[in-house]
């Protein structure tokens with residue numbers, strides 16, 4: 001499946017608010033697929049452009065767009081994984097090297113980079129916006145019929161790994177969104193009791 005998206009509304013145009021039962025049904029049942037079950041096919045380059053366009057509509061206080069995207073695919077993605085593997089092995093860290101399976105196996109990864117900057121909008125809100133971008137990208141990939149998973153793991157936090165990815169000072173990985181076709185359907189996981197997490201404020 002590929003995406004046929006409507007044009008983005010023009011700036012300032014009134015945007016129709018209408019019920020979308022199919023989206024509600026998707027939200028009620030969507031599930032992430034284990035990254036190690038993800039294989040080809042993955043979204044085309046054209047679809048990746050569309051997915052990123054959708055993700056970039058995330059709520060963003062102050063219109064700062066405090067995030068960016070790095071696409072990992074094919075031989076370049078394999079080279080990125082190999083450099084991380086060399087890094088892990090140079091430290092004698094076999095566990096970290098083994099954890100790279102979640103990066104190596106999926107055919108496509110999109111790193112969402114949180115790029116907060118000093119501003120009246122608190123950094124916390126800029127980071128939350130990066131999380132919202134991850135959610136949007138994950139959901140959009142799943143809505144397109146692909147398996148997807150939001151992964152961080154050690155290489156999202158390690159300074160040397162972040163340098164290999166090409167992060168600048170002050171940037172952080174909000175998540176790697178791995179995307180492909182799930183070789184086996186994900187099983188539903190336990191979900192929180194949302195009612196038990198909810199109170200109604202009373203004076």
Ligand SMILES: Cc1cc2nc3c(=O)[nH]c(=O)nc-3n(C[C@H](O)[C@H](O)[C@H](O)COP(=O)(O)O)c2cc1C
Pocket residue numbers: 030031032033149150151152153174175189
């Ligand atoms: C910020 C963040 C980082 C995550 N990192 C990992 C990870 O490194 N490894 C992992 O197995 N799951 C990780 N997860 C969890 C999965 O992405 C996913 O949320 C979980 O499997 C539940 O799937 P669901 O989307 O069906 O609720 C992470 C989730 C979040 C929000």
